[in-house]
Amino acid sequence: MSRDTLDRPEPAVGKRPGPAPRGRRRRASGTGARHARAAAGFLLPFLALFALCFLAPIGYALHQSLFTTERTGPLGLGGHQREVFAGFANYAHALSDDRFLTGFGRVLLFGAVQIPLMIALATALALLLESASARGVTFFRTAFFLPYGVPGVIASILWGFLYVPGISPLVKIAGTLGWDVDFLSRGTVLWSIANIVTWQFTGYNMLVLIAQLKAVPGELYEAARIDGAAAWQVARHIKLPLIRPALVLTCVFSIIGTLQLFAEPMVLRPLASAIDSGFTPNLHAYSEAFVGNNQHVAAAEAVLLALVACVLSFGFLRLVGGGTERR
Numbered sequence: 001m002s003r004d005t006l007d008r009p010e011p012a013v014g015k016r017p018g019p020a021p022r023g024r025r026r027r028a029s030g031t032g033a034r035h036a037r038a039a040a041g042f043l044l045p046f047l048a049l050f051a052l053c054f055l056a057p058i059g060y061a062l063h064q065s066l067f068t069t070e071r072t073g074p075l076g077l078g079g080h081q082r083e084v085f086a087g088f089a090n091y092a093h094a095l096s097d098d099r100f101l102t103g104f105g106r107v108l109l110f111g112a113v114q115i116p117l118m119i120a121l122a123t124a125l126a127l128l129l130e131s132a133s134a135r136g137v138t139f140f141r142t143a144f145f146l147p148y149g150v151p152g153v154i155a156s157i158l159w160g161f162l163y164v165p166g167i168s169p170l171v172k173i174a175g176t177l178g179w180d181v182d183f184l185s186r187g188t189v190l191w192s193i194a195n196i197v198t199w200q201f202t203g204y205n206m207l208v209l210i211a212q213l214k215a216v217p218g219e220l221y222e223a224a225r226i227d228g229a230a231a232w233q234v235a236r237h238i239k240l241p242l243i244r245p246a247l248v249l250t251c252v253f254s255i256i257g258t259l260q261l262f263a264e265p266m267v268l269r270p271l272a273s274a275i276d277s278g279f280t281p282n283l284h285a286y287s288e289a290f291v292g293n294n295q296h297v298a299a300a301e302a303v304l305l306a307l308v309a310c311v312l313s314f315g316f317l318r319l320v321g322g323g324t325e326r327r
Contacts, residue, residue, distance in 0.1 A: 058306075064299035065090050090300035099278030100301060104308070106190065107280050111258035114194040119250055121198070122205035126243075127235050129206075130213045141210070145203035152200065156267035159196045164271055184272035193264045201257070205250040212246035213239060248320050252313050259309045262286070281305050 068086040094100055125144055129137050147155065163183035165171050174181040183192045216239065224234045262282040269275040277287035281301060289298035 061299045061302050064296050065303050068296050086296070090297050091304065093297055094301045094304060097278075097284075099276070100281060100284045103278045103281045103284050107258055107261055110190055110194060110261065111255060113191075114197060115251065115254045115258065117194075118198045118202050118254065119205060119247065122202045122250065123209060123240075123243075123247065125202070125206045126209035126213060127239060130210060130239075131231060131235075141207070144206055147200045147202075148204040150200065152263035153267055155196055155200050156264045159192070159199075160268055160271050163192055163268070184268070184274065186274035189268070189272045189274045193261070193268065196264050197257075197261075201254070205254070208250050209243055209246050212243040216242050248317070252316060255312050255316060256309050259305060259312070 066086060066088075067083045068090065069081050070084050071081055129141055150158075162168050162170050165182065168183070171181055171183070182188060220238050220242075221234060224238055229237070260282055261280045265275050265279045265283055266286075269279075277291065278284040282305065285298045285301040285305065288301065289295045
């Protein structure tokens with residue numbers, strides 16, 4: 001072995017690489033900063049619109065609900081007005097209003113009946129249109145979804161013509177069969193509104209469920225067919241359990257939409273004496289703000305309505321989630 005070989009240093013085994021050169025670290029930090037600025041540039045428009053269209057109205061409603069308007073001058077009859085802090089007085093006034101509370105009870109009854117029927121109908125339509133033997137799927141899917149494209153006000157006007165005695169073909173047909181039907185009476189008008197909502201939103205919920213069914217792997221259906229499972233067994237043991245997230249989503253949307261019921265009773269109100277200004281909580285808040293000129297109480301009612309919607313929605317999610325965990 002030569003002397004040069006003996007003097008040559010042996011390579012270090014397992015030695016960790018030293019720190020990156022300072023220039024490389026600066027370039028890496030500069031790239032990260034550019035990426036952060038680019039991400040902020042994409043997010044800022046959304047955050048600005050979110051703050052302007054969502055957070056600002058909520059904050060303004062909360063502010064309005066905590067104040068009241070007082071007139072200045074002798075005996076409070078002056079022409080000037082000022083806002084004074086009222087605390088929770090507006091909330092106490094709203095909760096002591098029997099019509100407002102009755103409206104809450106009415107929409108809760110409405111939701112307890114209408115939501116299960118609508119979700120069951122949407123689920124049945126989705127399963128039928130996604131079955132292996134379905135024909136004309138595109139046509140029927142479009143036909144069932146079309147009512148959702150009709151605005152709620154227009155849908156209420158259309159159905160109003162079908163409900164008014166004298167011009168309604170439904171009332172005439174029922175009369176020829178010996179049935180005395182009044183779709184706008186005090187006992188039936190709530191369910192006439194439920195019919196409008198079901199007609200309008202069943203197709204939308206159906207599409208949500210179909211989208212979830214599209215995500216189910218086809219191998220599961222193939223394995224079930226090989227095992228000899230019938231179509232109803234596939235639907236019960238494979239499709240329904242796998243579209244459960246979509247069912248939960250549609251139920252939550254329906255709960256929120258039920259509490260926000262406004263357009264249908266507002267349009268039918270001139271046609272039905274049973275619909276008053278407190279028929280639903282939303283209609284009562286509207287009447288307080290724009291008829292009674294009491295926007296502070298209306299703001300308190302809107303906040304209470306939002307709180308009830310949050311409690312019911314998250315309570316439903318917790319109930320459904322708890323059931324999943326127990327299983």
